[in-house]
Amino acid sequence: MQTIKTKAGQNYLTEKEEKKFFSALKGMSGQLAFRDYVFFKICRATGLRRSEMRALNIGDVRELTKINVNERIAAKGGVGEVYLSVEIQDLIREYLRKKRHWGESTEDDTPLFVSKKGNRIGLRTINGMMTKWCVKAGLPIYTPHALRHTKAHRIMDDVRHLGPEERGQKLLLAGKQLRHKSLNATMIYTQPTKEQLEIAANI
Numbered sequence: 001m002q003t004i005k006t007k008a009g010q011n012y013l014t015e016k017e018e019k020k021f022f023s024a025l026k027g028m029s030g031q032l033a034f035r036d037y038v039f040f041k042i043c044r045a046t047g048l049r050r051s052e053m054r055a056l057n058i059g060d061v062r063e064l065t066k067i068n069v070n071e072r073i074a075a076k077g078g079v080g081e082v083y084l085s086v087e088i089q090d091l092i093r094e095y096l097r098k099k100r101h102w103g104e105s106t107e108d109d110t111p112l113f114v115s116k117k118g119n120r121i122g123l124r125t126i127n128g129m130m131t132k133w134c135v136k137a138g139l140p141i142y143t144p145h146a147l148r149h150t151k152a153h154r155i156m157d158d159v160r161h162l163g164p165e166e167r168g169q170k171l172l173l174a175g176k177q178l179r180h181k182s183l184n185a186t187m188i189y190t191q192p193t194k195e196q197l198e199i200a201a202n203i
Helices: 015-026 031-046 050-055 086-102 123-136 146-157 170-178 183-190 194-201
Strands: 066-069 080-083
Touching: 015 031, 015 123, 031 050, 031 086, 031 123, 031 146, 050 123, 146 170, 146 183, 170 183
Parallel strands: none
Antiparallel strands: 066 080
8 A cells, every 4th residue: 555645635534434444443442542543533633733642741631622732732833722522522531541540640741642661652653553544444544644634624525514604714714723824724625625536537
C-alpha cells in the first residue's frame, strides 16, 4: 500500500473508510488498542494535530466540555477553544477509568497518552499507530493529519447536523474548528472531494 501524501484533497477518509478504520480499532482488545482508539477518536472529533494530541495532559480534558488549546498545546500558533461532544466526554471518562485500572497516573499534569514505557507518546509512535490500523482496516495508509482533514471535509459536506444558516457559514465554521489564522488556509476544503470526482467521471 502506498502512503498518501498530506494533501487535503486526498489525505482524508471517506465516510465508508472512517467506519472501517474505527471498526478495526474497536474490534481489538487490549490496553494499547483502546489507547489508540481514544487517541484517534479525539483527533477526528476535534481536528487537533498529532503534536497537539501528544501535548495534551489529563487536566486539559478531565470533566471539561472544551479543550483550551493554549500556547503549550498549539502547533503553528493556532490557539483557541475546541468543543467536545458528549460522546467524546464520555469516552474520556471511560479512558481515565481504564488508566487508573492499568496503574497509570491520572494526575492533571501527566500526559493523556503514554507509551508502553509510560512516557509521553512520541510522534513516530503516532505515525506507526496510524499505519498499523489503516493496514488492519484494509485501507490505504493515511497520515495522522488525515483525521484533521476529515473533520474539515465533514463540516463542509454536512447536510445532517447544520441548519440552513449554519450551512452558509461552513467555511467559517471549518476555519474556526481548525484554528486557522486565515480563511485562505481553509479554502483548500472547497475543492472537489474524491467522492465528487468519482461521480463526475460517470457523467
